[in-house]
Amino acid sequence: LNHFDAFSLLVAVVLSAQTTDGKVNEVTDILFEKCPDPKSLSEMEYNDLLAIVRSVGLAPTKSKNLIKMSQMLLDEFGGKVPNTFEELERLPGVGHKTASVVMSQAFGLESFAVDTHIHRLAVRWGLAKEGSDVKKVEAMLRALFPKSSWGKLHLQMIYFGREWCQAKRHERKSCPICCWASYGKKIAPIRLSEINGMTALPKASKRIILYTERIEDMRAFKAKFGRSLAAMDED
Numbered sequence: 001l002n003h004f005d006a007f008s009l010l011v012a013v014v015l016s017a018q019t020t021d022g023k024v025n026e027v028t029d030i031l032f033e034k035c036p037d038p039k040s041l042s043e044m045e046y047n048d049l050l051a052i053v054r055s056v057g058l059a060p061t062k063s064k065n066l067i068k069m070s071q072m073l074l075d076e077f078g079g080k081v082p083n084t085f086e087e088l089e090r091l092p093g094v095g096h097k098t099a100s101v102v103m104s105q106a107f108g109l110e111s112f113a114v115d116t117h118i119h120r121l122a123v124r125w126g127l128a129k130e131g132s133d134v135k136k137v138e139a140m141l142r143a144l145f146p147k148s149s150w151g152k153l154h155l156q157m158i159y160f161g162r163e164w165c166q167a168k169r170h171e172r173k174s175c176p177i178c179c180w181a182s183y184g185k186k187i188a189p190i191r192l193s194e195i196n197g198m199t200a201l202p203k204a205s206k207r208i209i210l211y212t213e214r215i216e217d218m219r220a221f222k223a224k225f226g227r228s229l230a231a232m233d234e235d
Contacts, residue, residue: 001013001016001021001024001025001028002024002025002028002029003028004032004036005106006080006081006083006102006106006107007037007038007073007081008028008032008036009101009102009105009106010069010081010091010094010098010102010106011028011031011032011041011066012024012025012028013098013101013102014062014065014066014069014093014094014098015027015028015053015056015062015066016056017057017058017062017098018057018058019056019057023055023056024056026055027052027053027055027056030052031049031052031053034052035049037079038070038071038073038074038079039070039074039079041066041067041070042067042070042071042073042074044067046063046064046067049063049066049067050063053066061093062093064092065092065093066093068092068093069091069092069093069094072090072091072092073091081102081106083103083106083107083109085099085100085103088102088103096134096135096138097113097114097115097134100112100113100114100138101113104150104151104154105151108151110147110148110150110151111150111151112138112141112142112145112150112151112153112154113138113154114134114135114137114138114141115158117157117158117161117167118137118141118154118157118158119134119137120161120167121157121160121161121165122137122140122141122157123137124165124178124181125177125178125181126181127140127141127144128140128141141153160177164176164177165177165178
């Protein structure tokens with residue numbers, strides 16, 4: 001998701017529910033030109049905001065929440081995005097998953113954000129029990145992995161899932177993890193040499209190229225808003 005500070009990340013994540021990252025980026029590229037901070041967004045008319053974000057899912061509700069959220073940031077937090085779960089989750093439209101992403105990506109604090117993709121993979125790979133809610137899955141993943149890996153692992157799981165472990169038309173025997181991980185179905189053991197020799201789906205190379213292009217887009221986006229690229233370059 002394109003962003004240049006904690007506020008723009010918060011807005012983008014709120015908009016991302018039931019919407020692709022690509023669609024959110026199209027919308028925020030326009031929105032952040034007009035409203036780069038809480039003050040300008042809180043002053044925007046509801047209908048004007050709705051016209052900009054209409055293409056994302058649940059646009060009417062998100063528009064109302066973004067205006068209320070921005071006003072609350074001004075009234076209670078001096079126009080700054082708070083850096084605690086308790087305070088973030090008080091903001092309109094901000095749930096635990098959104099707060100987790102902001103805590104991890106904006107503030108670099110230990111957090112393991114569990115969205116629908118992470119939840120699906122954790123259950124499929126046997127890392128969490130079937131029927132577990134988001135908070136239970138998060139607790140299980142936190143217990144399994146060291147804090148220092150949470151932020152990076154969140155992204156690694158998402159990108160791995162896109163390449164190898166899709167929700168639909170998934171071939172378990174062709175997935176480097178599902179071919180041996182147990183989630184209620186038995187499968188003949190596959191040798192490590194076979195796993196190492198697996199290649200991603202034909203679309204994977206295109207996805208990797210597109211992801212590289214997205215990194216360049218992110219650099220251009222940050223430069224456009226006059227923000228430093230030092231943090232990204234260090235990554």
